[in-house]
Amino acid sequence: MEAPATPSGSSSNGSAGAPSLLTSHPLVDYLLSLEEGGSLTPQVLNLLFAALLGGPPSREVGAALAERIVQIKRPNTLPVLLAAICHFPEHERKDRTKTQEQRDKLNNVYMDGLTLLDKLAAKSVSNLALCVATQESFHRWRLPCALLDCLPQVQNQQFLVNALRLVQTLGNYSVYVRDIKQLMLALKKEMDKGVSTRSIHYLKTLKDMTHRTGPHDFFHFDGQQSGMKVPPLESWPSGGYTYCCWFRVEDFHDPKLRTSDHSYEPRLLSVLSDTGSGLEVFFCGQ
Numbered sequence: 001m002e003a004p005a006t007p008s009g010s011s012s013n014g015s016a017g018a019p020s021l022l023t024s025h026p027l028v029d030y031l032l033s034l035e036e037g038g039s040l041t042p043q044v045l046n047l048l049f050a051a052l053l054g055g056p057p058s059r060e061v062g063a064a065l066a067e068r069i070v071q072i073k074r075p076n077t078l079p080v081l082l083a084a085i086c087h088f089p090e091h092e093r094k095d096r097t098k099t100q101e102q103r104d105k106l107n108n109v110y111m112d113g114l115t116l117l118d119k120l121a122a123k124s125v126s127n128l129a130l131c132v133a134t135q136e137s138f139h140r141w142r143l144p145c146a147l148l149d150c151l152p153q154v155q156n157q158q159f160l161v162n163a164l165r166l167v168q169t170l171g172n173y174s175v176y177v178r179d180i181k182q183l184m185l186a187l188k189k190e191m192d193k194g195v196s197t198r199s200i201h202y203l204k205t206l207k208d209m210t211h212r213t214g215p216h217d218f219f220h221f222d223g224q225q226s227g228m229k230v231p232p233l234e235s236w237p238s239g240g241y242t243y244c245c246w247f248r249v250e251d252f253h254d255p256k257l258r259t260s261d262h263s264y265e266p267r268l269l270s271v272l273s274d275t276g277s278g279l280e281v282f283f284c285g286q
Contacts, residue, residue, distance in 0.1 A: 039091050039106045040084050045113050048084060049120075052077040061116055069250065070123045075130040079138045079146070085113040086150035088159055107156065114162035118169050124250045125220055128173040144170050148182040152189070160198065164205040171209035180206075227267070243269060249283065 049061035054073030064070055072078075088110040098106070121131045135141040147163055154160050171179065183206055190199035221227055247268070265282045272278035 040087065040109050040113065042109055042112075044084065045109055045116075048077060048081045049116060052081060052120075065116060065119050065123070070120060070127075071250075072120065072127050072130045075133065076135065076138075078131065078143055079135060079141050081113070081117070082143060082146055085110055085117070086147065088156070089150070089153035092156060107159075111158060111162055114159070114166055118162070118166040121166070122169050125173070126222055126250060128170065129220055129222070132170050132174045132176075142176075144176070144179045145182065148179065148186065151186060157197065160201060164201055168205050168208050171205075172212050175209060 046061050049064075050056060052072055052074055053061075053064060053070065055064065088107075091106065091110070117131075121127050131143050133142070144167060147167060151160060151163055154163070167179075167183070183202060187199060187202040187206070190196060190202060219228065249266075265284055267280060267282045269281040270278070272280070
């Protein structure tokens with residue numbers, strides 16, 4: 001299996017540090033060893049998640065996910081991370097010489113990767129949006145499609161269950177027609193062999209993807225030049241305007257990872273003249 005090439009330049013956030021994480025020796029050694037049957041290690045998995053979260057690789061990812069707010073900062077890492085996890089079928093075929101205990105230990109790293117990615121995606125709407133988005137830098141790559149492409153080669157039931165749980169989590173937020181077609185095609189192939197545990201897992205995923213908590217319709221603003229803009233007001237009515245909304249703030253951290261002295265103050269409402277004077281309602285501090 002060939003891992004996708006890392007795009008040149010910095011991440012979409014323009015953050016410093018991503019190239020050094022993605023070119024560190026353990027990761028490069030692993031990616032180069034894929035064709036020779038190299039297996040994913042906890043060290044490499046932690047390194048990939050550190051790159052995804054934009055943090056130092058020294059911190060264990062499980063501890064990071066225990067925090068209330070954990071945001072994906074470098075979504076361009078997702079294709080590399082999933083390529084490593086979806087190398088599992090090849091890893092299974094080439095590890096027949098190892099003992100069962102050794103195989104179980106290696107398998108758990110791949111299972112942990114899927115479980116951690118599922119938990120990370122479910123942490124916030126912003127994370128879900130980034131996980132289902134198209135990665136233009138990787139030839140319009142999408143995580144759900146890439147994961148579903150991997151599943152027909154998977155024989156391990158636990159890996160299949162963990163992978164479909166991630167597909168369900170993403171599908172509860174947003175699902176493309178192509179995703180449904182891939183799931184239905186996989187289900188048909190399994191049903192052609194007769195009813196099995198695998199086909200039941202696919203059917204359960206399709207059913208559970210229809211369940212959703214929270215509002216069904218909403219605007220999601222990621223804090224990067226996002227919002228609603230109305231046409232200029234020629235005159236202000238004598239009675240004024242009433243502004244009413246329900247809102248939820250997931251994170252007060254600057255999504256652009258700026259390191260300036262100015263605090264991050266996301267705007268809720270701005271009514272300004274051409275000269276910049278007027279009224280603004282914004283969040284200040286935590």
